[in-house]
Amino acid sequence: MADILIVEDDPAIAELIYMNLTAEGYRCTLAHDGLEGADYIEQGRFDLALLDIMLPEVDGYELLDYIRPLGTPVIFLTAKGAVEDRIRGLKAGADDYLTKPFQVGELLARVEAVLRRMGIGARQLELGDVVISTDSRQVMKGGVPVTLTVKEFDLLVELVQNKNIALYRDQLYEKVWKEPFMGETRTLDAHIQRLRRKLGWEDRIKTVFRIGYRLEG
Numbered sequence: 001m002a003d004i005l006i007v008e009d010d011p012a013i014a015e016l017i018y019m020n021l022t023a024e025g026y027r028c029t030l031a032h033d034g035l036e037g038a039d040y041i042e043q044g045r046f047d048l049a050l051l052d053i054m055l056p057e058v059d060g061y062e063l064l065d066y067i068r069p070l071g072t073p074v075i076f077l078t079a080k081g082a083v084e085d086r087i088r089g090l091k092a093g094a095d096d097y098l099t100k101p102f103q104v105g106e107l108l109a110r111v112e113a114v115l116r117r118m119g120i121g122a123r124q125l126e127l128g129d130v131v132i133s134t135d136s137r138q139v140m141k142g143g144v145p146v147t148l149t150v151k152e153f154d155l156l157v158e159l160v161q162n163k164n165i166a167l168y169r170d171q172l173y174e175k176v177w178k179e180p181f182m183g184e185t186r187t188l189d190a191h192i193q194r195l196r197r198k199l200g201w202e203d204r205i206k207t208v209f210r211i212g213y214r215l216e217g
Contacts, residue, residue: 002047002115003027007037007063008077009055013100017050017077020104021111023217025124034058038066046072048115053078053089061092068093073114077102105162125160127217130199132157139199146198151176155191159205163217166208 004026008014011032018030029046031037035057041049049072053060064074073095078085080099089097095114098107112134125132129142137153139146148156154176159167170181173188192213196202206214 003029003045004111005029005031005037005040005046005049005072007031007034007049007055007060008052009033010052013077016104017107020108024108025126026111034060034063037063041067041070041072045070047118048072048111049074050077050111051075051094053080053085061089064092064094073118075110075114077107103162104165105158108161125157127160127163127215128204132160141199148195148198152191152195152198155188156195156199159195159213159215160217163215166214167212169212172212 004021006014006017006021006028008017008030009032014030014032018028021028029040029044031040034055037049037051037055038058040046041063049063049067051060051063051074053076055063060076060078064076067074074093075096075098076089076094077098078089078100086097086099095117096110098110125134130146131140132138132153134157139148139153139156155172158172158175169185169188173179173181177187192205196205201215204216206216208214
């Protein structure tokens with residue numbers, strides 16, 4: 001599994017990122033300012049760095065200059081969301097740029113995408129006794145294979161990557177089926193029911209009134 005350096009001076013955001021990436025199986029190192037981040041870079045090799053731009057001591061751009069010769073990919077995480085800021089970050093050599101506030105699911109997807117481009121490691125998602133291999137698209141529950149359709153698997157990954165977050169039906173449908181949501185909920189609801197039954201998650205996948213669904217982690 002990949003080693004990730006997180007350099008973020010906001011304690012709440014830093015802890016949120018660290019907690020969720022660690023839960024996905026990544027080995028994470030957390031630095032709270034640019035100088036500490038530079039020290040970690042000097043001490044060890046990382047597969048990916050997540051950098052805030054506006055950091056105490058040494059800012060994200062300076063850290064990027066320090067990291068770039070090592071070949072370590074970088075994702076900027078920043079509140080600086082203007083187009084010119086994005087252009088500057090990408091031209092400076094960042095591999096991706098995510099503006100705060102962001103959803104954890106999007107962060108995980110971008111981390112996975114950058115690591116995949118770099119050819120680094122297979123990904124696994126785990127929740128309880130359920131293990132999901134996103135590369136082989138296999139699901140195991142208690143060591144026993146679970147057979148899912150393509151859409152059931154994609155829906156499961158979306159729920160797990162956003163666990164404990166209430167997801168709207170239209171967002172879920174459009175993300176999994178890759179087509180506009182026209183207000184018909186029977187297809188999505190049927191897939192949710194089958195996932196509950198196949199995984200024994202009748203009490204874990206909650207229906208959120210007038211919104212959609214939430215997977216409790």
